[in-house]
Amino acid sequence: MDLKAVPIAFCLNGRPVSTSIDGDLRAIDLLREGFGLTGVKEGCGRGECGACTILLDGRPVNACLLLAAKLDGCEVLTIEGLASPEGTLHPLQSAFLEAGAVQCGFCTPGMILAAKSLLDTCPDPSEEEIARALSGNFCRCTGYSKIIKAVRLAAQEIMR
Amino acid sequence: MTVPFRTIGQPVGKIDGVELVTGRARYTADLQFPGTLQAVARRAGVAAGLLRHLNVEEARRSPGVALVLIPADLPGPNLIGILPPFDQPLLAGPEIRHEGDSLALVVAETQEQAEAAASLIVAEIEPFPPILDPEEALHAEARKIHPNGNLTFAKQLLKGDVEAGFAQSEVIVEDAYRTSVQDHAYLEPEAVLAVPESDGRLTVYASCQSPFHLRGHIAVNTGLPASRVKVVQPFVGGSFGGKDDAVTEMGSLAGAAALKLGRPVRIVHSRKDSFLGSHARHAAIIHLKTGAMRDGTIIARQAEILLDGGAYASESPFVVMKALIHVAGPYKIPHLRVDCRAVYTNKRQAGAMRGFGVPQVTFASESQIDALARELGLDRWELRRRNALTVGEANATSQVFHESVGLVETLERVKEEGDWPACLERAHAADNPRFKRGVGLAAMMQGISNGAEGVDVVGASVQVSQDGSVLVGLGLTELGQGSRTAMAQIAAEILGVSLEKISVRQVDTDTVHDSGPTVASRTTTVGGKAVWMAAQAVRTSLLEMAGLMLKAPAEAIELGLDRAYLRENQEAQIPLAQVATAAYWTGFPLMNLAFSRAPDAQYDHETHQGQIYIAYNYGTHLMEVEVDTWTGKVRVLRHLASHDVGKAINPLGVEGQVEGASLMGLGFAHLEEVLEENGKIRNANFADYQIPSFAERLPTRFLPVEEATSNGPFGAKGIGEPPLAGAAAAFANAVSDALGISFRRLPITPQRILEALEG
Numbered sequence: 001m002d003l004k005a006v007p008i009a010f011c012l013n014g015r016p017v018s019t020s021i022d023g024d025l026r027a028i029d030l031l032r033e034g035f036g037l038t039g040v041k042e043g044c045g046r047g048e049c050g051a052c053t054i055l056l057d058g059r060p061v062n063a064c065l066l067l068a069a070k071l072d073g074c075e076v077l078t079i080e081g082l083a084s085p086e087g088t089l090h091p092l093q094s095a096f097l098e099a100g101a102v103q104c105g106f107c108t109p110g111m112i113l114a115a116k117s118l119l120d121t122c123p124d125p126s127e128e129e130i131a132r133a134l135s136g137n138f139c140r141c142t143g144y145s146k147i148i149k150a151v152r153l154a155a156q157e158i159m160r
Numbered sequence: 161m162t163v164p165f166r167t168i169g170q171p172v173g174k175i176d177g178v179e180l181v182t183g184r185a186r187y188t189a190d191l192q193f194p195g196t197l198q199a200v201a202r203r204a205g206v207a208a209g210l211l212r213h214l215n216v217e218e219a220r221r222s223p224g225v226a227l228v229l230i231p232a233d234l235p236g237p238n239l240i241g242i243l244p245p246f247d248q249p250l251l252a253g254p255e256i257r258h259e260g261d262s263l264a265l266v267v268a269e270t271q272e273q274a275e276a277a278a279s280l281i282v283a284e285i286e287p288f289p290p291i292l293d294p295e296e297a298l299h300a301e302a303r304k305i306h307p308n309g310n311l312t313f314a315k316q317l318l319k320g321d322v323e324a325g326f327a328q329s330e331v332i333v334e335d336a337y338r339t340s341v342q343d344h345a346y347l348e349p350e351a352v353l354a355v356p357e358s359d360g361r362l363t364v365y366a367s368c369q370s371p372f373h374l375r376g377h378i379a380v381n382t383g384l385p386a387s388r389v390k391v392v393q394p395f396v397g398g399s400f401g402g403k404d405d406a407v408t409e410m411g412s413l414a415g416a417a418a419l420k421l422g423r424p425v426r427i428v429h430s431r432k433d434s435f436l437g438s439h440a441r442h443a444a445i446i447h448l449k450t451g452a453m454r455d456g457t458i459i460a461r462q463a464e465i466l467l468d469g470g471a472y473a474s475e476s477p478f479v480v481m482k483a484l485i486h487v488a489g490p491y492k493i494p495h496l497r498v499d500c501r502a503v504y505t506n507k508r509q510a511g512a513m514r515g516f517g518v519p520q521v522t523f524a525s526e527s528q529i530d531a532l533a534r535e536l537g538l539d540r541w542e543l544r545r546r547n548a549l550t551v552g553e554a555n556a557t558s559q560v561f562h563e564s565v566g567l568v569e570t571l572e573r574v575k576e577e578g579d580w581p582a583c584l585e586r587a588h589a590a591d592n593p594r595f596k597r598g599v600g601l602a603a604m605m606q607g608i609s610n611g612a613e614g615v616d617v618v619g620a621s622v623q624v625s626q627d628g629s630v631l632v633g634l635g636l637t638e639l640g641q642g643s644r645t646a647m648a649q650i651a652a653e654i655l656g657v658s659l660e661k662i663s664v665r666q667v668d669t670d671t672v673h674d675s676g677p678t679v680a681s682r683t684t685t686v687g688g689k690a691v692w693m694a695a696q697a698v699r700t701s702l703l704e705m706a707g708l709m710l711k712a713p714a715e716a717i718e719l720g721l722d723r724a725y726l727r728e729n730q731e732a733q734i735p736l737a738q739v740a741t742a743a744y745w746t747g748f749p750l751m752n753l754a755f756s757r758a759p760d761a762q763y764d765h766e767t768h769q770g771q772i773y774i775a776y777n778y779g780t781h782l783m784e785v786e787v788d789t790w791t792g793k794v795r796v797l798r799h800l801a802s803h804d805v806g807k808a809i810n811p812l813g814v815e816g817q818v819e820g821a822s823l824m825g826l827g828f829a830h831l832e833e834v835l836e837e838n839g840k841i842r843n844a845n846f847a848d849y850q851i852p853s854f855a856e857r858l859p860t861r862f863l864p865v866e867e868a869t870s871n872g873p874f875g876a877k878g879i880g881e882p883p884l885a886g887a888a889a890a891f892a893n894a895v896s897d898a899l900g901i902s903f904r905r906l907p908i909t910p911q912r913i914l915e916a917l918e919g
Binding site for chain 1: 171174177180181183189190344346349396398430641815819820823824846847854855857859
């Protein structure tokens with residue numbers, strides 16, 4: 001018998017949601033299984049790879065290390081909420097495609113969200129600033145250069 | 161009549177890119193079916209021993225458990241592998257051969273319940289002293305890990321008369337080189353989901369790269385005919401060779417459990433499971449001896465290569481062949497003798513990994529070329545150039561190519577862009593007591609396609625709908641490398657259709673011909689050829705129909721920009737959708753299933769002399785590094801990578817492969833090593849096993865060379881693997897150059913640099 005002990009309410013991709021959860025449920029599991037947001041990827045389960053990065057009140061966090069209860073009262077953004085409701089891609093999403101910054105795509109949701117958090121606070125980051133801000137996100141396919149290029153491209157597009 | 165290419169050679173974004181950047185792309189672990197159960201394997205946890213008793217009773221009674229699958233539950237032979245006789249059990253026992261051996265599969269309502277129950281399984285194992293050293297494994301008195309002994313596979317390459325070659329040589333250099341175990345470390349861990357269907361068939365969704373191989377093994381091990389098994393490949397989060405055997409094991413177990421329970425069963429590896437239960441790169445010990453004349457002409461080379469294959473054979477036989485053939489490097493050496501062996505040890509099994517034996521031997525070969533240059537007092541670039549293979553010359557297997565040998569061009573481009581040899585002086589002039597600079601070169605080649613590894617066939621389908629849109633199917637898989645996009649470009653070019661109108665579907669074994677594994681950098685070359693053929697057949701229909709409509713012979717028609725038009729008068733045009741619709745109503749075929757077959761390898765199996773690969777990718781890398789002699793840290797200041805790719809179908813994709821493979825090469829040469837203690841892996845996570853991060857990114861500059869091969873579509877040759885070996889070898893030579901110390905073991909970690917500096 002599941003004991004759904006903790007009631008929580010938060011804003012998920014722009015919509016208010018509420019639910020009851022087990023106190024030890026991880027945020028990644030609630031988002032993936034409870035809300036079907038499978039763009040939140042699990043690569044290591046230990047906060048080492050960044051694939052599960054979500055934005056919590058605008059800051060990147062590893063959803064695999066976060067208790068779902070901690071989402072209570074927060075604004076949560078996953079990759080599914082980044083494009084406009086009409087489906088227009090965010091400049092980061094377009095730039096990742098244009099620059100060839102996506103190969104297998106498994107790191108991409110976390111990478112894009114970490115980059116969004118950076119651009120929200122630092123609209124014109126240098127290559128080094130990008131590399132530092134995204135250092136918690138691994139990519140095994142691209143070699144990273146095109147990801148940096150994509151973030152620069154998106155920054156220019158947003159500033160225009 | 162030549163029409164300029166419209167999409168071939170254009171840099172284009174991935175056609176499946178929108179799904180990937182929006183989170184809509186579904187990977188295997190993302191799929192949901194009602195009633196899905198989760199499963200985890202109980203692993204041996206002991207490197208070697210005899211399983212005396214397996215008690216699963218408590219696990220069976222544990223909450224949520226639906227099934228604990230043990231060997232007796234498996235209807236099939238409980239064996240998988242690449243080459244018969246297969247030697248890897250799905251569920252091991254009584255012999256335990258490595259710590260990751262699965263003993264039982266626990267299936268429960270939730271992952272937590274499955275894990276909890278797995279921990280309740282009691283395995284009484286009488287431990288053996290594990291055999292961990294590949295040289296020790298070959299001792300006559302060593303315990304036999306498999307009934308036929310510990311030698312998995314051995315092959316020899318003989319060309320010319322190596323003794324005479326060394327007798328004639330004026331200078332001989334000789335050394336031993338070692339490389340370590342590298343993990344694939346794709347971000348998506350292996351995953352499968354087996355769904356029993358209402359019609360008695362079984363569908364297995366799998367994060368895999370060889371769906372047909374998987375289908376065959378699932379069928380045999382579940383007792384179903386292969387035609388009742390369907391393998392579907394959803395999006396895959398990287399593979400690099402790794403999602404072959406490991407996923408075969410998982411798919412077979414999940415399939416057996418799902419059939420037994422009549423419910424979907426999912427297995428998703430944790431990162432630790434991925435380290436313990438998948439296949440890694442072979443560690444190698446390479447004894448290498450090279451003889452040359454004073455002028456730098458290489459006369460003879462002898463190599464003994466020992467590959468640590470771990471507990472099971474897997475791809476070892478083919479990795480043996482690839483290492484055997486490539487240890488001579490991209491050089492014309494008249495006298496060769498190579499002995500290459502793979503052995504069993506009580507470690508995690510080695511299998512396919514990007515490069516497939518080539519990175520190991522390229523490191524040894526290119527290190528020795530530098531040693532030879534030092535010995536001869538010759539410029540390192542000149543020595544490579546002097547011995548470089550060109551068109552019309554015999555390579556290590558005496559195969560002679562009359563086209564598409566672009567090695568010298570890659571050497572020239574790197575020399576020019578790198579300003580060799582002036583860059584050497586500049587680098588060393590920047591030295592100071594703490595930071596030392598160095599420049600390394602590496603030349604390499606890598607055989608494209610299966611070659612000696614067996615028949616090389618690929619099926620593809622091209623289907624044009626009445627609205628002028630196109631559906632392409634291919635038996636090889638998209639793993640992130642961009643194959644769907646390249647296939648779409650090929651079809652778009654031939655059919656004159658814009659890229660947006662092309663869909664390339666995921667592999668589903670029901671819908672396309674068995675095309676073998678997605679390996680050996682063969683997708684663009686052999687797979688692309690199949691798409692090319694199928695598209696050409698449909699093109700013929702469209703041209704004939706358009707000819708009837710425009711009242712002109714088919715030869716006078718061209719297709720482009722989603723229309724058919726007269727070559728001589730482009731005003732005379734019809735939208736392709738109208739042509740396709742008319743073709744349908746006229747009864748012209750709008751679909752074709754093509755089957756491309758690369759020329760078979762033909763060679764002497766004793767000496768490995770003959771026609772082995774349909775083409776080679778050639779490359780030259782230059783790396784300039786700065787070594788911090790206080791910390792052992794290395795900064796790569798410059799990286800030039802030139803490869804002969806035949807024809808870049810999608811330059812953006814090619815560049816991505818070069819950059820990504822090069823960084824994986826840096827990982828191999830500098831950072832990555834699976835460490836074990838008494839046969840137990842002690843860094844099975846990303847905190848302790850270091851893959852390159854943003855901080856280690858390379859300033860790669862790709863210098864393309866395009867020497868077309870007639871065996872690939874539009875001349876294209878594969879590029880997915882080769883840069884890894886080039887970057888790794890260039891890194892090793894650069895660090896050696898910076899410090900004046902020869903490093904003969906990879907990875908050259910900061911720790912090993914400090915140790916070497918201390919003498």
